Amino acid sequence: MNFEQIFNASPKVQASAPGRVNLLGEHTDYNDGFVLPTAISQQTTVSMVPSPNDRHHFYSVELEEQVDIRLTDPTPKGFSSYVYGCLKVLAQAGYTVPPLNIFVTSSVPIGSGLSSSAALEVATLRSLRSLLDLDLDDVRIAQLGQQAEIQYAGVACGIMDQMASSLADLQHMLFLDTRSLDRQLLPFPTNAEMIVMDSGVPRTLATSGYNQRRAECEEAAQQLGVKALRDITDLQAIVHLSDPLRQRSRHVITENDRVLRARSANLSAIEFGELMNASHASLRDDYEVSVPALDSLVNLLQSTPNVFGARLTGAGFGGACVALVAAGKGDAIAHEVLARYQATGHTGQIFVPS
Known part of the structure; x- marks a missing residue:
């Protein structure tokens, strides 16, 4: 299924973010410590367009699952909790988020420790940044993604996964001090x-x-x-x-x-x-x-x-x-x-x- 088949419209914006693998520094990020991840080639892509009604509509290609929801509704389950969380944290930060049609496709493996959730959050927030012309840099994107996961997916995660998905590349290791967010790209x-x-x-x-x-x-x-x-x-x-x-x-x-x-x-x-x-x-x-x-x-x-x-x-x-x-x-x-x-x-x- 493609965007047009699901929503009977064409997407207005599209953004992607990679999964990550962590080479060293496991379970140190939520202890304000040091990590050394890198990006992987598998990516999550999120496309969106304003919704024709008062609801948000999320669709996952790989899960063949659609969720229709308002931001005043309780947090949904599954993949949609991460998308919903991104919309909610933006609204909490003072941004106006109109009802949207959001289409998700991903090659990042789910449940394998390669940060499929962070890739979804960062791709969603990048797409929202483009659609709504938001003044958000890549570090702020990562921070909002982390808050979405903590508050709405129920995982008390550190900042590493979102920072890696937002800032890492395939050619380097990303050294990150998770307390100060000081960072440095290092060669393999x-x-x-x-x-x-x-x-x-x-x-x-x-x-x-x-x-x-x-x-x-x-x-x-x-x-x-x-x-x-x-x-x-x-x-x-x-x-x-x-x-x-x-x-x-x-x-x-x-x-x-x-x-x-x-x-x-x-x-x-x-x-x-x-x-x-x-x-x-x-x-x-x-x-x-x-x-x-x-x-x-x-x-x-x-x-x-x-x-x-x-x-x-x-x-x-x-x-x-x-x-x-x-x-x-x-x-x-x-x-x-x-x-x-x-x-x-x-x-x-x-x-x-x-």
Whole structure:
């Protein structure tokens, strides 16, 4: 189905935004920490035109789902909660949002930890910026998208996903200080490329342990007398915490250190890969967000020649893995590992190279 078939009209504006994969810095963004994502080639595209009546009409091509709603109605479920949230936060910011026909199509995988929700939010807000001629820069777009997800999709997310979707590109890693929003585009390690593979285990952040992990970090920060765990850099400072707060804090402290090490030195691909391996171990053991299928896929990747490092990416509880591999070897390695992974009874698929 296309826009004209659904709405009997042509779109007035269209905007896109990419998904992202995070190379280092997992579960650090809502702790005011440091992250290192990059964009992926898969994108979400949002087209729109003013509605002929007093309702908003949202349509998702991939879900074959339509929602008709007013902004005074309760928050809807599913994909429309993100679109609805974007309209609501704009209205709360003082902008006039007329009823709209909104058409969504996306190649960003859903439920794989590649920020399909952030891509939807950023694409929606970019389209609204164009349609309504709004004075919003790309950082403000990201901030509004984050608020839409927190307030209307029920996920207490950090700012990383929206900033990556709004500001990252395919050629660089985006170093981001999530407290100050200071950022820097960094080159990939030389003679290396990345692959991204899905574990076949979907995850939904609002129903996973994501919000619980965030609450645990906030409790740990409170007990330590700091605004956020980003303010703790010495592991000795957390020895008096009881588990799981000590475990959660240890992951955040060491993960922030890994991102800063990746930023501060021109690391070789081997050194960068070692940081990725250590990150996965920390996410598995201290943060407890991995699952057996993710561990199996990561282990296969890490044990494959010409793979420098691999880890889960995204919030965990399922979803995807990212690996840094020798340049020119990505496609062959991804297909080899997928065959071995599927031979163990899992499904899975390759996202990058696409």
